[in-house]
Amino acid sequence: MAARSGAAEALLLLLLWFAALEGAAGSEPPLKCEELRLGQYMCDEPKIDNSTQEPMNCTNHTAYVQCLPAPNITCKDHLGIEKVFTGHEVGFYKPIECRNVNGYSYKVAVALSLFLGWLGADRFYLGYPALGLLKFCTVGFCGIGSLIDFILISMQIVGPSDGSSYIIDYYGARLTRLSITNATFRKMQTYP
Numbered sequence: 578m579a580a581r582s583g584a585a586e587a588l589l590l591l592l593l594w595f596a597a598l599e600g601a602a603g604s605e606p607p608l609k610c611e612e613l614r615l616g617q618y619m620c621d622e623p624k625i626d627n628s629t630q631e632p633m634n635c636t637n638h639t640a641y642v643q644c645l646p647a648p649n650i651t652c653k654d655h656l657g658i659e660k661v662f663t664g665h666e667v668g669f670y671k672p673i674e675c676r677n678v679n680g681y682s683y684k685v686a687v688a689l690s691l692f693l694g695w696l697g698a699d700r701f702y703l704g705y706p707a708l709g710l711l712k713f714c715t716v717g718f719c720g721i722g723s724l725i726d727f728i729l730i731s732m733q734i735v736g737p738s739d740g741s742s743y744i745i746d747y748y749g750a751r752l753t754r755l756s757i758t759n760a761t762f763r764k765m766q767t768y769p
Contacts, residue, residue, distance in 0.1 A: 607659045610644070610652040610668035620644040620671050629744055635675035643667045676742040683733070683743035690730045694723035699730060704738030 697712030717723030
């Protein structure tokens, strides 16, 4: 009888050991701080450059702000180190979208187009010397081209020739131009 109870105890210990192993193997690895849910972290506001009105360190249309996980959250930080956060340490850097600017002012472009557009000054300023010379020689295409350019520049349809954006005097919502190219996906229309 004693041998049976000893065997039963050994079997029970063996089952408990397997259960502990299964629980350890089934536990999920700690998640990265970038994978935290909204409300489990707080990100700083971007630091804005006064001369360009865009976030500082903007490269390739992306800037980064530091995010702090909430207190008592365990995750892997941006260096891959797992730790419990107190709410004051940086957990990860969140990418935010920004605009690439190269010194072309929106106000200057609109003013040149309004007052000196018939001489082509707006096109020279924006980096289109051939069109500027053509407007100069034709007196702004007899005024019609100057009016059309003023509308296109004020609506930001025509921008700097290098593909950058205008410097606008405030940080916030901006006009975004949508365009369709050959690389744009078009969904085929199905008929019932």
